[in-house]
Amino acid sequence: MEITSVIKYEGDNSTFIWKHPKEDFSTSSQLIVHESQEAIFFLNGQALDLFGPGRYTLQTANIPILQKIKNLPTNGVSPFHCEVYFINKVEQMAIRWGTDSKIQYIEPTYKFPLSIGANGEMSLRVQDAKKLLINLVGTERDLSQEKLVRYFRALLMTKIKTYIAQIMKTSAINIFEIDEHLLEFSKELKERLSPTFSNYGVILEHFFVTTIAKPDGDKQYEQFKDLYFRQYADITDAQIKQKTAVINAQTDAQKTIIESQAKATKRKQEGYTYQQERGFDIAQDVAKNEAVGQFTNMGVGLGTMAGVGGAIGGVVGGAVNGAISNTNEQTNNVPIKSPNGYCDVCGCPLPNGATFCDKCGAQIKENSKCKKCGYVFERLGQFCPKCGAKREI
Template identity: 30%
Template sequence: MAIIDRVKFDGLRSRDWIVFKHPADNLVVGTQLIVGEGQAAIFVKSGRVCDLFNAGTYTLSAVNLPILQSLVNIPFGGQTPFTAEIYYLNVVSNLDLQWGTSDPIQIIDPKYYTRLRVRAFGQMGLKLSDYSLFLKELIGVLGPNDIVKFNLIIDYFKGVLVQKLKAVIADIIINQKISALEISAKLDSISETAIERIKPEFSRYGLSIVNFFIKSINFPEEDFEQINEILKNRAEFEIMGDSRYVTKRSFDVYDHAASNESGVAGAFAAGGVGLGLGTAMGYKMQNTINTEAVLDSIKCTSCGISIAGGTKFCPECGASLAPKTCQCGVKLPAGAKFCPECGKKVD
């Protein structure tokens, strides 16, 4: 393998990389090492993290390779070749990492008692805090010219991230009894709680969380339709009042039952409505109908005053209001003077 006397990584145009393994592994004393701004270079020998270099230009010698010198006993009398792996690290914070819960969080809304499939989406920032600890988890996995990007790190931690977020969101909604419709006001406190729970998981690998935000917590439109129907019924209840709302719902149920192919009994059986409830609603409907019938007024055929429906005698003139029958058997309409069937005069 050719001896390399100059090591440099220009980096990528984007800043979404976190680790790059340089292909150089056969170096010489006197090799020039160039580390760019926002970078760090680490020498690794036999799986052990050795010397660290921050941004700058270095000529490799016994002065700046003390740990590596102790491992391989490099004679520095000339350009002596030696082997070592060089890893470039991106030490700049990446603040634009997107995350989301791929699987929905199944919960029962504590206010509307409907099943919801909640999802959360947000943004976070990561930064390398412990270079050696981070590299120890990657050594042996990367090959020459391999680049590790931040998105790969997010994918690696996605299981832990989603698990912690599910626990936090479910705790807020269920235990604190905050409806999913009202949870937007709690995004800041949820974010603060979530970052405290996931920090230890990232720090175990030498990563620190710079920021963490939950942008939205939402659920599918079809789940919202259930709550929308409840809100609509509640609005009717508040506007109409207790008794009128119950009466309206009674007519709605019976109207639905009448349109059901299996009839009223089948509709109640399918809806889980018991016989007692159906009977009670029947009595309530009958009373309502009777009340409306009483409120219908008629006129006396003798004096012409208005009288409540169902009255048998006029309270003004005493005339009988009962329907009459002609001798031919035909029922005569109120106020008739002659029989419309036989023409006989009505007494």
């Protein structure tokens, strides 16, 4: 005959509640409760004590010596019924869940009827062992993960499907962007489902929506998806072209700025201005022409060209003046050997020995000199070709 018994947990870690098979044990039986566990002692159908981790000696009315005598009126069954339930309070993770049917709703962005499914994982932990045992377990010998999910399945399915449809509608979530909102779904569903589990003494520690099953393969959905992605691809191509054009424009502008800065640096180093550079360009064009008619076609007057020659310096100016002089000699056969060659006032070519300009009437003076360096001017100009001082006429 067994004098005392050792009562300890012998289940696995995927079980929430486990009833020890030993019943009606004797006084002084040893109860051992591990960490992350609790044990509830029942006597005569009543939950008397809740034991935390540790080793305990149980006091019952079942005295071993008198046990047979007391049990005779009840045909060997002890009238003092003892039971112990172990509650596993560790957080149980990776509990799978999934909708048992499709969620029917109208896609909020495109007003398209859709059917989707959802699944994921959750983790649960027992908070109130006595409440869970009395309200859900009753007289069953154990409560496994599978049983707990089965008990809550109908409630879970109803609320999950309703909540997902509501969230997608109120948040206007596009079906093609739904995977970006899995964390939002998970957080919202956890908040809404937690009170239901709490009523049974269970804490919903985590709730994850890991997959939204889209209606792939459905003909109408596939047509709509193809249209959406082709539209998206067109938009992407247009954006790429626009960005490329902006980059090219910026590159061209940068090139122009760099070239302008390089030219400005070159002009500064060589000692001439932008206006003088333009004069060089005009003189080069003039040098390519051989007759007055070509100057006229270019829209450039003889007097203007003479002025350009004086402004841009000796070499180019000489080429311009020489071209004009040669042209004048060819047309008028008048030798030009006046003191200055040109009128200092209007720039008109002067005939040999002229004392007055036959165009503007200005008196012809002897070759004028630069007031700064004394250089004798040989032709019309605005600046001294030797020192660069402004010429006073």
